[in-house]
Amino acid sequence: MNNKIKKQTVIDADKLSGEFYFQSLLQEAAIKGVLSPKEAERIQLECLKLLADSTERFTRGQSSSVRVEIAQGIMASNLFTIGIYLKSLPNLDTALFQVENEPLEKLYEQGLAVLKRKINVAHYFFNQVCKSKLKTANHAYNITIDQGFKPFFESYEINFHAHEIPSDIDYQLIHPVTDLAGVEFVIKYLESLYYENLFCLYFDADIIHEVMSGYDKAYQNLLENICAQIFQNALGCQLLNVPWHLLNFSPADLNSLDKKLRSHNQLELQTQLKRATEELITDLALTNRSLKKYLLASLPKITTTVYQGLVTNSLNKVFVPRFNPKTRPLVCYNMGLKMDDKAYRELVTEFLSCRFFEDKLAIIKEQIKSLADMEDLLIATELESAEAAKIFALLEDIELAVLAKRHPLHPTIDAIDFSASEVRMQHNLDAYLRTLPQARLAKILDMTTTIEVV
Amino acid sequence: MSFELMLFDNFLIEKQAVSEVLLCNKITADYALVLSEEQALELVETRSDSLKNVGRVEFGGGIIEKVILTFANSPYISQHYYAEIINDLVEIFYYFKNETLDLMSDDDLIGTMKKYFDGVCQGSLDQLKFRELERVARNVRLGIDPDYNDLYDSEKLMEDEDEDE
Numbered sequence: 063m064n065n066k067i068k069k070q071t072v073i074d075a076d077k078l079s080g081e082f083y084f085q086s087l088l089q090e091a092a093i094k095g096v097l098s099p100k101e102a103e104r105i106q107l108e109c110l111k112l113l114a115d116s117t118e119r120f121t122r123g124q125s126s127s128v129r130v131e132i133a134q135g136i137m138a139s140n141l142f143t144i145g146i147y148l149k150s151l152p153n154l155d156t157a158l159f160q161v162e163n164e165p166l167e168k169l170y171e172q173g174l175a176v177l178k179r180k181i182n183v184a185h186y187f188f189n190q191v192c193k194s195k196l197k198t199a200n201h202a203y204n205i206t207i208d209q210g211f212k213p214f215f216e217s218y219e220i221n222f223h224a225h226e227i228p229s230d231i232d233y234q235l236i237h238p239v240t241d242l243a244g245v246e247f248v249i250k251y252l253e254s255l256y257y258e259n260l261f262c263l264y265f266d267a268d269i270i271h272e273v274m275s276g277y278d279k280a281y282q283n284l285l286e287n288i289c290a291q292i293f294q295n296a297l298g299c300q301l302l303n304v305p306w307h308l309l310n311f312s313p314a315d316l317n318s319l320d321k322k323l324r325s326h327n328q329l330e331l332q333t334q335l336k337r338a339t340e341e342l343i344t345d346l347a348l349t350n351r352s353l354k355k356y357l358l359a360s361l362p363k364i365t366t367t368v369y370q371g372l373v374t375n376s377l378n379k380v381f382v383p384r385f386n387p388k389t390r391p392l393v394c395y396n397m398g399l400k401m402d403d404k405a406y407r408e409l410v411t412e413f414l415s416c417r418f419f420e421d422k423l424a425i426i427k428e429q430i431k432s433l434a435d436m437e438d439l440l441i442a443t444e445l446e447s448a449e450a451a452k453i454f455a456l457l458e459d460i461e462l463a464v465l466a467k468r469h470p471l472h473p474t475i476d477a478i479d480f481s482a483s484e485v486r487m488q489h490n491l492d493a494y495l496r497t498l499p500q501a502r503l504a505k506i507l508d509m510t511t512t513i514e515v516v
Numbered sequence: 517m518s519f520e521l522m523l524f525d526n527f528l529i530e531k532q533a534v535s536e537v538l539l540c541n542k543i544t545a546d547y548a549l550v551l552s553e554e555q556a557l558e559l560v561e562t563r564s565d566s567l568k569n570v571g572r573v574e575f576g577g578g579i580i581e582k583v584i585l586t587f588a589n590s591p592y593i594s595q596h597y598y599a600e601i602i603n604d605l606v607e608i609f610y611y612f613k614n615e616t617l618d619l620m621s622d623d624d625l626i627g628t629m630k631k632y633f634d635g636v637c638q639g640s641l642d643q644l645k646f647r648e649l650e651r652v653a654r655n656v657r658l659g660i661d662p663d664y665n666d667l668y669d670s671e672k673l674m675e676d677e678d679e680d681e
Contacts, residue, residue: 114575124621127567127574127613 071154072096080241081225083145091158101162108166113137115167120222135223142225142244143173150176177220180245185215187252194259197267199282200274206233207255214248236290236360257356258289264346265292265307272384273309279387291382293357294364298381300338306345310384320377323368332365393513395464398432406435410442419449426453433461437468440490441483450490451497459502463509465491533560537580544588548595551584555599562603566610579609579622586626592639604641605629608649615653620662628652628662 072094079086088105091097097105116136117128128136147169148157160169188211195207214229225243231251236258239250262270273295274281274288295309301322302315311319323331339361343354371380400406409429416422430436440453454462469484471492480488495503537556544550551559559580567574583605587593593601612625620628629644632652637643652662658674 110575117575121618121621124623125613125618126579126622127572127610128618129614130571130573133573 073154073158075154080246081243082141083149084141085145087145087148087154087157087161091161096158097162105161105166109137109140112140112166112170116140116222135226139220139222139224139226140170143177143220144169145173146176146180146224146244146246147173174220177224177245180249181218181220184245184248184252187249187256188215190256191252191259194256194263196259196262196270196288198270198274198288200233200284200286200288201282202232202234202285203288206231211248211252218245220245232285234285234287236287236293236363237356253352254356257350257353258287260350260353261357262289262292264348265296265309269307269309269384272386273382275387276382276385277379279385290360290364293360294367295381296342297335297338297364300342300345301334306342308384311378311381312383316377316381316383319381320372323377324372328365328369331369332361335361335365335368393460393509395433395460395513395515397434397437397464397515400432400434400438401429406438410439413439413443419452422449423452423456426456433464436461437465440465441481441487444483444486445490447490447493450487451494454491454494459506460509460513462491462495463506463513464515466495466506467510467513468515530557530560533563533578533580536578537584540581540584540588543585547588547593549588549593549598550595551599551602558599559603559606562606563610566607570610570614572610572613579626580606582622582626583609586630587633590630590634590639592634601641605633608641608645611645612649612653615649616656619656 073087073090073096077086077090088097088102092099092102113133113136116139117133120132120136121128144166148160151157151160191207196203198204210230210232212229214227217228218226224245227244227247229248233255235251235254237254239247239254242250270288270292273291274286277286277291278284292309295311296306298311298315298319299306299309302311302319304315323334326334336358339357343357348354368377368380371377401409409425413422413425416425426436426439430439436453436457440450445453457465469488469491471488495506498506534553534556537551537559538553541550563574563578563580580602584602587602587605609625609629612629613620613622616625629649632648633639633641633644637648651665654674655662655664658677
């Protein structure tokens with residue numbers, strides 16, 4: 063039996079806001095009749111008195127008035143500080159008792175003490191995060207840890223801006239931190255990031271890099287969560303009963319995963335994933351209870367991702383095969399030697415002077431011996447698309463792949479980086495490739511990824 | 517229950533403010549300057565309106581008493597225009613609190629107002645507001661001496677700043 067006996071209170075704790083705790087507590091108490099209108103008025107007046115005192119401290123007694131937005135900020139900070147103290151109490155009844163029987167100024171002072179302790183907690187988690195930091199190329203991850211929290215630890219101000227979060231946080235967590243503000247937000251974020259780091263530390267940094275490169279070659283610049291992808295891959299390995307530390311999937315693996323999971327509805331899928339998570343936790347010898355909870359809590363999200371992957375036949379985007387960006391291309395293509403400059407000039411002159419296209423084709427067949435010369439000729443002669451298409455038709459798939467790799471069509475940058483003749487050639491090549499059957503085009507485009515031109 | 521900021525301009529608070537203003541009469545009477553209860557109430561209302569217009573809130577006694585006591589010995593204030601001038605000065609004060617970005621304390625701003633009102637402005641509120649205090653506010657925003665009065669240099673400084681931006 064895991065059920066705990068919970069004391070019955072009139073106010074529903076779930077209805078209280080984490081960010082505006084004190085305000086929501088008063089609101090609920092007023093609605094439920096726990097707080098009489100007279101008490102509510104007393105609290106309002108005390109809030110104004112507290113604001114007046116804080117404002118005087120803020121202006122150091124040099125100004126009797128402040129701009130409304132400054133007063134609003136100070137008021138929000140005061141209420142946040144009181145809320146922090148009330149949250150630290152064992153239950154709602156105690157919190158309400160304090161609100162009813164203690165002056166707000168005292169609650170505020172207590173809140174300040176709690177805030178100071180919480181800043182120490184934030185420091186602790188930040189140190190833990192720094193110690194467990196992953197070796198990754200992801201820019202958002204690195205900059206968030208290296209520089210994102212500097213403003214917070216340098217300039218977090220508990221007297222007048224306790225509810226603010228002066229930090230530059232770019233990296234996205236599996237569980238985004240919501241409904242919290244100030245130091246509470248930072249603690250929660252750092253704690254979650256620490257658990258994610260702890261999980262990722264079970265895997266080799268190079269393997270993590272390869273998994274993320276498999277997800278996207280430019281993952282360095284993406285705001286993607288690393289832990290979520292590693293966890294998904296680990297679950298996939300667990301479901302396949304292959305070593306989890308490899309985090310890799312062959313096409314056959316993905317097929318068998320597809321067969322294994324396709325028949326399940328979302329609920330069954332979650333059960334399967336939960337079982338796999340528990341097995342993974344055992345295999346990893348995970349002892350940190352908070353980390354276990356953190357991983358299990360992410361299952362609904364992962365279930366949806368896997369389910370969508372199955373529905374859209376894109377399981378390879380969920381369980382990502384590893385990709386090493388440093389792997390040498392499978393095919394090295396030599397463009398061949400260029401002909402002598404004089405001979406080339408004569409060839410181009412002759413080519414351009416031809417009246418019939420058949421004569422031009424004959425010249426190409428007879429005199430062009432390398433793809434390098436062919437490329438030069440295609441650029442220099444500025445052919446019409448119909449003529450160019452006939453010449454492209456003479457080329458093998460691999461030759462087209464080489465040209466496509468060397469001359470990708472980027473309309474936005476072409477005008478700057480390429481000459482008009484090159485842009486024309488790119489357009490002709492693009493137009494020709496579009497006329498090819500889908501299967502052949504896919505084959506050519508696939509070749510462009512594995513080919514290296516020398 | 518609303519926790520939005522509000523000015524407590526209810527009857528009791530206004531009454532207390534009016535009585536505080538009227539207390540100043542004991543001192544200003546030496547300069548033959550006295551406010552009636554009606555004029556004091558008008559002053560308190562002016563303060564509330566000015567605060568609302570410039571988007572500020574005020575806690576505590578307010579600025580009216582300070583303005584009254586500082587300007588009481590001005591040679592350019594007579595009983596005939598006394599209430600009207602204090603009303604305008606209160607308005608001007610709150611306006612320039614914003615214009616100086618709160619960088620001047622209450623006492624400094626009132627002192628500056630008094631200095632120019634009695635000095636070059638010779639009791640002209642228009643000159644005080646549109647010429648001298650505008651310049652002071654600009655100087656404060658530029659981070660130079662508030663009393664600095666070389667228009668050419670100020671403009672050059674502003675141009676340099678614009679170019680930097």
